[in-house]
Amino acid sequence: MVEKERLHLFDTTLRDGAQTPGIDFSVDDKLKVIGLLERLGIDYVEGGFPGANPTDTVLFEKRRTTGNAKFTAFGMTKRAGRSIANDPGFNALLSGAADAVCLVAKSWDFHVRVALGITEDENLAAIRQSVEAIAASGREAIIDCEHFFDGYKANPAYALSCAKTAYEAGARWAVLCDTNGGTLPHEVSEIVEAVKEAVPGDCLGIHTHDDTGHAVANTLAAVDAGVRQIQGTLNGVGERCGNANLIALIPTLKLKPHYAERFETGVSDTALAGIRQVAHEFDEILNRAPDPQAAYVGDAAFATKAGIHASAIRKDPATYEHVPPEAVGNTRQLHVSDQGGQSNVLAALGRIGISFEKDDPCVLRLLEEVKRREAEGYAYDGAEASFAILARKTLGQVPRFYDVERFRVTVEHRHNALGQLVTVTEATVKVNVDGKAILSVGEGNGPVHALDTALRKDLGRYSVQLADLELVDYKVRILNGGTDAVTRVVIESRDASGERWKTVGVSANIIDASFQALSDSILYKLLKEGASPSVSAAA
Numbered sequence: 001m002v003e004k005e006r007l008h009l010f011d012t013t014l015r016d017g018a019q020t021p022g023i024d025f026s027v028d029d030k031l032k033v034i035g036l037l038e039r040l041g042i043d044y045v046e047g048g049f050p051g052a053n054p055t056d057t058v059l060f061e062k063r064r065t066t067g068n069a070k071f072t073a074f075g076m077t078k079r080a081g082r083s084i085a086n087d088p089g090f091n092a093l094l095s096g097a098a099d100a101v102c103l104v105a106k107s108w109d110f111h112v113r114v115a116l117g118i119t120e121d122e123n124l125a126a127i128r129q130s131v132e133a134i135a136a137s138g139r140e141a142i143i144d145c146e147h148f149f150d151g152y153k154a155n156p157a158y159a160l161s162c163a164k165t166a167y168e169a170g171a172r173w174a175v176l177c178d179t180n181g182g183t184l185p186h187e188v189s190e191i192v193e194a195v196k197e198a199v200p201g202d203c204l205g206i207h208t209h210d211d212t213g214h215a216v217a218n219t220l221a222a223v224d225a226g227v228r229q230i231q232g233t234l235n236g237v238g239e240r241c242g243n244a245n246l247i248a249l250i251p252t253l254k255l256k257p258h259y260a261e262r263f264e265t266g267v268s269d270t271a272l273a274g275i276r277q278v279a280h281e282f283d284e285i286l287n288r289a290p291d292p293q294a295a296y297v298g299d300a301a302f303a304t305k306a307g308i309h310a311s312a313i314r315k316d317p318a319t320y321e322h323v324p325p326e327a328v329g330n331t332r333q334l335h336v337s338d339q340g341g342q343s344n345v346l347a348a349l350g351r352i353g354i355s356f357e358k359d360d361p362c363v364l365r366l367l368e369e370v371k372r373r374e375a376e377g378y379a380y381d382g383a384e385a386s387f388a389i390l391a392r393k394t395l396g397q398v399p400r401f402y403d404v405e406r407f408r409v410t411v412e413h414r415h416n417a418l419g420q421l422v423t424v425t426e427a428t429v430k431v432n433v434d435g436k437a438i439l440s441v442g443e444g445n446g447p448v449h450a451l452d453t454a455l456r457k458d459l460g461r462y463s464v465q466l467a468d469l470e471l472v473d474y475k476v477r478i479l480n481g482g483t484d485a486v487t488r489v490v491i492e493s494r495d496a497s498g499e500r501w502k503t504v505g506v507s508a509n510i511i512d513a514s515f516q517a518l519s520d521s522i523l524y525k526l527l528k529e530g531a532s533p534s535v536s537a538a539a
Contacts, residue, residue: 004264006103007223007253009244010044010175010205010231011037012238013282015074018048019239027058030286033347035232036278038069040250041266044142044229046102047071049138051092060096068266070140073098077105078506080122084133089407094133100140100172103130107177108151111231120158124165131169141171148176149183149488152191164198173205173229178218179213181241185221192225201226208244210236215244223259233281235294247279255323267325269491280498288471289492289500296328314493354391366394376506377486380517383504385493385524386517392527399533401461401526403432404519409447409511425450433460434534448474448491455518464492468496476510491517495525 014030014244027302030047037045048056050073060073075093078084085091093101105127106112112123120130127143134141145151149157163174176195178188188206195204206222206229208215219230228434236245254272267270267275276297283290292299302325325331369390380387392398407429416422427450430439432459438460442453448471456466473492478485486511494500505516 004262004263005202005228007263007265008043008173008205008229009040009041009234009246009250009265009267010046010072011228011352012207012231012243013037013044014237015048016243017233017237020237020242021239023237025055025284027055027062030055030059031062033234033282034069034071036281039271040275040278041268041271042069042246043070043266044072044100044102046074047098049074050096050098050436051089052073060098070099072095072100072102072142074102074104077103077126077131077306080116080126082210090130090133094137098139100142101134102142103127103134104144104146104174105130105162105166106147106151107145107159108147109155109158110151111147124161126269126421127165128169131166131171131483135202136319137522141166141169141207142173143171143175143510144175146177146178146328149178149187149191150180153187153192153314156194159196160198163195163204167199167203168437171187171203173203174199175205175207175229175231176227177207177224177393178209178215183208183214183218184212185214185217188218188221189225192222192227196226202228205231206240206244207231209238210241210243210245211239214249216252217244217247219244220259223253223263228459232430235279235291243339243479245295247275251296251323251328255327272327273329284498294457296323297330301325302330340427354397362395366391373506375489378504378506379488379490380504383490383502383517385501386503389520389523389527397486398523401433401462401523401534403534404455405432405437407451407454407526409450411447426449427454429432429454431455432461432534433462436460447511448518450509454520455522459522462493462526462531465531466525469522469525470494471518471521472500474514479506487513489513491521492523493521495528501526 013033014025018025034045045060050056050060073093074094075089076085080091082181091442106116106123109120112118112120113396116123131141133144145163148159163176163515166174176192192204204227206219206227208218215236219232223230229361230249232244232246232249235243235247250265250267253263253265279294279297280290290298295301302321374380389398407427409425409427412424413421414424424443425445426441426443426448427447428439428441429451430437438458440454442450442457444453452471454465456469459466467470470493471491472494476489479486479488482485486506486508489505492500492502501521503517503520503524505513506515507516
């Protein structure tokens with residue numbers, strides 16, 4: 001049996017990923033992300049640039065290495081014309097609590113002259129002296145050869161001399177960076193093959209950006225050509241179009257025979273089965289919804305709407321699945337829609353714990369109801385919580401928790417006590433719980449928020465079970481034009497358990513459509529909690 005080669009995974013979420021527009025990590029955020037990376041089995045965790053900003057400085061003061069990950073500091077090679085001792089930024093790297101130091105070095109002669117304003121020889125001297133100083137401090141030295149591929153295409157000899165100088169000075173890794181993200185896979189393969197003549201492959205790394213949509217492909221091309229360190233980020237975050245996505249790369253390396261039979265990583269099978277959870281927890285830290293079409297881990301990654309596909313998947317999942325969804329912590333989803341058939345409905349019923357045989361009249365009745373409602377504008381392939389409620393209602397399995405007698409929403413533009421013009425939204429909802437009428441009033445920053453506030457303000461004994469319910473997303477789509485346009489509203493909710501679910505409402509009135517989706521969300525939560533029905537309903 002051939003011994004597998006080791007691939008080393010280097011995460012730069014907290015440094016390169018922090019350059020993503022809209023992402024601003026706190027120290028606490030960074031500590032949480034480090035925990036996710038260590039749980040996954042990443043070899044190198046780049047924490048940031050100590051001394052460059054207060055957040056990273058505090059992080060390196062607080063952080064100590066745990067587990068097997070090497071906590072890595074990022075910085076620049078020493079300034080040309082200064083000694084190591086006379087460079088405060090470089091000395092911050094030497095004094096920080098890091099196991100390894102990753103230094104960025106220019107490897108494109110154009111940038112050396114224009115950006116740094118120094119000679120090519122001065123740049124090589126800075127690389128050599130910086131690597132030697134890091135190695136002498138007892139830390140692992142890594143050089144990110146910035147703009148390497150563009151530099152190689154412009155001046156191969158000089159780009160190679162930068163990587164070779166770092167290697168000969170004692171760098172554990174010389175990382176080839178596609179900084180502008182414009183290199184294509186065939187170019188990566190050819191250039192890495194050439195670089196291996198000067199630096200051994202087991203000392204080479206790859207760092208790609210996704211400006212052409214090829215970051216993952218370029219990384220895999222580099223691995224095939226010989227590099228043994230892979231740099232990337234969680235969910236592909238990063239400046240401009242992002243970095244190579246480790247959440248897509250790791251399953252490919254672990255599950256595809258071309259790589260799995262040749263290489264091993266620090267990610268165990270158990271950790272791989274938790275990778276979807278890691279990806280979604282990271283999105284929670286960023287306060288954004290997970291991408292439903294993300295490779296391997298997205299909600300739609302193993303989903304199908306077509307009835308003929310669903311029928312085949314029920315016979316053998318390998319007909320339409322390239323890997324088992326369970327291997328990456330995902331689940332198979334055969335969506336219910338007007339394009340689906342009985343197989344889709346049976347699969348969806350199975351997910352909510354209802355078992356029926358094919359051709360059962362109840363299944364046929366539900367399928368017809370779904371198709372009728374989707375013709376009106378409902379869409380259940382993206383709102384499975386509403387489908388679960390519809391299915392149970394069709395089968396007579398939904399208890400009555402409360403009855404809504406009426407609701408009203410008002411929007412008023414007026415002057416407040418300070419004489420400022422403000423817009424105030426107020427909702428009034430009257431419900432009946434256990435035979436008792438309850439009138440609630442709530443204010444919000446919009447009609448849906450106000451309705452949610454009023455409805456959940458007092459639902460009698462159910463209020464406790466709804467306390468952790470939170471609306472996290474709200475989407476509106478106009479299905480046709482004109483003053484009589486039909487509106488579809490999709491609301492995404494979550495609770496303290498971390499579960500997220502979507503509900504849908506359709507009406508010519510946007511408030512009515514929103515209230516339908518909101519009511520389904522509350523009903524789903526009560527069913528999930530196993531709430532008992534209203535006393536009046538039971539009577």
